[in-house]
Amino acid sequence: MLMSGNANVLAVTTAILALYLCSISAEARDENPVFQPCADAKIQRRDGFTFGIAFSDRDSFFFNSTQLSPCDSRLPLANKGAQLAVFRPKVDEISLLTINTTTNFGPFTSGGLMVAFAGRKYAARSLPIFVGNSSYVVTSFTLVLEFQKGTLQNLYWKHDDCSSCSGKSNFVCLNNKDCAIKTSNCQGSGQASGSVDCSIGIQLAFSGTDKHYAVLNSWYEVSNLRQYSLYGLYSNLKDSLTSQYDKIF
Ligand SMILES: *[C@@H]1O[C@H](CO)[C@@H](O)[C@H](O)[C@H]1NC(C)=O
Numbered sequence: 407m408l409m410s411g412n413a414n415v416l417a418v419t420t421a422i423l424a425l426y427l428c429s430i431s432a433e434a435r436d437e438n439p440v441f442q443p444c445a446d447a448k449i450q451r452r453d454g455f456t457f458g459i460a461f462s463d464r465d466s467f468f469f470n471s472t473q474l475s476p477c478d479s480r481l482p483l484a485n486k487g488a489q490l491a492v493f494r495p496k497v498d499e500i501s502l503l504t505i506n507t508t509t510n511f512g513p514f515t516s517g518g519l520m521v522a523f524a525g526r527k528y529a530a531r532s533l534p535i536f537v538g539n540s541s542y543v544v545t546s547f548t549l550v551l552e553f554q555k556g557t558l559q560n561l562y563w564k565h566d567d568c569s570s571c572s573g574k575s576n577f578v579c580l581n582n583k584d585c586a587i588k589t590s591n592c593q594g595s596g597q598a599s600g601s602v603d604c605s606i607g608i609q610l611a612f613s614g615t616d617k618h619y620a621v622l623n624s625w626y627e628v629s630n631l632r633q634y635s636l637y638g639l640y641s642n643l644k645d646s647l648t649s650q651y652d653k654i655f
């Protein structure tokens with residue numbers, strides 16, 4: 407469903423994404439009052455932490471040759487029709503985020519790259535990573551959120567060197583680092599008119615220290631799990647979240 411931007415200067419036209427967030431957790435207290443991805447938060451273990459993922463083309467993440475946070479209004483993301491997903495996982499719990507691409511969101515239609523980001527003064531952002539184009543879609547990612555004394559310092563994508571493609575005939579290995587599936591095999595509209603659910607899964611891991619200097623170690627656990635292993639655990643995806651750029655700035 408496409409929504410037209412309103413008269414707000416910063417309004418953008420963007421599609422609402424259906425997002426599903428789940429984590430292996432018993433409910434624990436979330437004492438982080440910051441719910442905007444473009445604000446600074448100082449977290450402790452078990453808090454919720456809000457961050458965003460923006461989908462667009464490479465140029466729209468750069469200003470004057472420098473990659474800026476998608477929260478920076480100098481970027482032309484709004485005009486480019488960038489799409490945004492916002493998540494609030496629990497810090498230091500292994501989570502699998504999914505973005506359902508079978509209905510109205512195709513990553514390649516919004517430029518094919520994604521950047522994870524959070525914070526304003528401490529504006530952390532990942533490098534842009536390839537999600538898909540009219541030929542291939544990458545469906546499985548691992549994102550590490552690194553904190554120092556509770557403040558997000560860095561977000562980075564971990565590649566798994568295609569080990570998860572082996573033995574899967576539907577997948578090809580792109581550039582020796584990403585398992586991808588042919589876009590023509592995927593469900594969706596336009597170039598994607600096949601039968602495979604090519605929804606994007608993002609496995610999260612946390613590293614560093616929280617505001618009490620407690621060590622975040624879910625990264626250690628994830629690195630010991632084979633990629634894809636979490637997918638089987640989540641047969642019931644729950645909690646949907648939607649967001650739009652014009653609600654954030
Ligand atoms: C772009 O970067 C160059 C070199 O760092 C700098 O001299 C120039 O002022 C920058 N332009 C803008 C509009 O920020």
Ligand SMILES: *[C@@H]1O[C@H](CO)[C@@H](O)[C@H](O)[C@H]1NC(C)=O
Nearest residue numbers: 504506507508509603605643
């Ligand atoms: C995506 O949405 C479709 C239609 O609602 C559903 O059948 C499918 O199971 C969903 N995929 C995931 C991974 O949640």
Ligand SMILES: *[C@@H]1O[C@H](CO)[C@@H](O)[C@H](O)[C@H]1NC(C)=O
Nearest residue numbers: 536538539540541542580581
């Ligand atoms: C899609 O991306 C792959 C991997 O980066 C690249 O090899 C291919 O040329 C791209 N196809 C199109 C149509 O841009």
